[in-house]
Amino acid sequence: MKRILKGVATAGILALALTGITAGSSSAASKKLIVVGFAQTGSESGWRAANTLSMKAAFSKANGFKLIFNAADNKPEAQIAAVHSFINQRVNAIVIAAVVETGWDNVLKEAKAAKIPVFLEDRTISSAPSLYATWLGDNFLKEGTTAGLWAKQMVGTTPTNMVVIEGTTGSAPAIDRATGFNAAIKGSPIVTLDSQTGNFTRAGGKTVMEGFLQKYPKKIQLLFAQNDDMGLGALDAIKAAGLIPGKDIKIVTIDGTHDGLTALSQGEFNYVVECNPLLGAGVASLVKAVLAGKSVPKANTALDGAFDQAQATAALPTRKY
Numbered sequence: 001m002k003r004i005l006k007g008v009a010t011a012g013i014l015a016l017a018l019t020g021i022t023a024g025s026s027s028a029a030s031k032k033l034i035v036v037g038f039a040q041t042g043s044e045s046g047w048r049a050a051n052t053l054s055m056k057a058a059f060s061k062a063n064g065f066k067l068i069f070n071a072a073d074n075k076p077e078a079q080i081a082a083v084h085s086f087i088n089q090r091v092n093a094i095v096i097a098a099v100v101e102t103g104w105d106n107v108l109k110e111a112k113a114a115k116i117p118v119f120l121e122d123r124t125i126s127s128a129p130s131l132y133a134t135w136l137g138d139n140f141l142k143e144g145t146t147a148g149l150w151a152k153q154m155v156g157t158t159p160t161n162m163v164v165i166e167g168t169t170g171s172a173p174a175i176d177r178a179t180g181f182n183a184a185i186k187g188s189p190i191v192t193l194d195s196q197t198g199n200f201t202r203a204g205g206k207t208v209m210e211g212f213l214q215k216y217p218k219k220i221q222l223l224f225a226q227n228d229d230m231g232l233g234a235l236d237a238i239k240a241a242g243l244i245p246g247k248d249i250k251i252v253t254i255d256g257t258h259d260g261l262t263a264l265s266q267g268e269f270n271y272v273v274e275c276n277p278l279l280g281a282g283v284a285s286l287v288k289a290v291l292a293g294k295s296v297p298k299a300n301t302a303l304d305g306a307f308d309q310a311q312a313t314a315a316l317p318t319r320k321y
Ligand code: GYE
Pocket: 044, 045, 046, 047, 048, 122, 123, 138, 173, 200, 226, 227, 228, 229, 254, 255, 275
């Protein structure tokens, strides 16, 4: 992540989204389709479901693509195997939403040797930028910072015990959101009692929160869940313990899915930072540009907002994911 963001101007993803994708539909049938292998993380969350839909819609036949889709059940080995298989199938381009940041060098070198450009979607990796064409995703560090600044401002001078439910260990969003959040709460009276992974899933969030509530009875006042789904899972555990989410335990999450904003609108969450999953059109434009020999920025960042209760209520009727 750091490597990419350093000194890179982020550029017009909206412009990209608007240009590349429109050409096509009627002439596409007569043209050769661009074969793209997409290695998706899995189907861990509502965010992921929206991201998969967005990618499938953008990489459609009407837009000139043949998409080979693989979901790796959040297993790094399975994901690398999928990329190997894309290389063996001689696809025109490979898109990866990397489960974890590390372990990519060898397979990316193979793709490079086979002259197949690789596009990173959503998550960043720690390999040298020369091993891939470009990345398009959200700014996870900033999301963590926004969540942390809200927490700091919310607690004011009141000593507050916090627990954290982390995303997939070793994933860019888990690493960067923690870094941003921790830096933002520095100097505040927030004490981190515990921090454990819930793998970005509802079931994981519920199990981890149950453990926290047993281990620290009546002590927890704030929960930072690194995505909506884990926060939603935690709600069940909090209610089962006879506590009121949003009141007895304040909750801040990241993503801004329909379900997350609904919980916020109902007062069960207290703040939600947005992470836009609708990246398909932007990625498809980048693929077309690179295959056409155009130069593109190495990093392309989506813009994200944040919501309090009133803003969530206002946004829900037109929320697209
Ligand atoms: O926050 C989480 C998903 O990589 C930004 O992955 C994405 C994260 C998202 O499963 O819900």
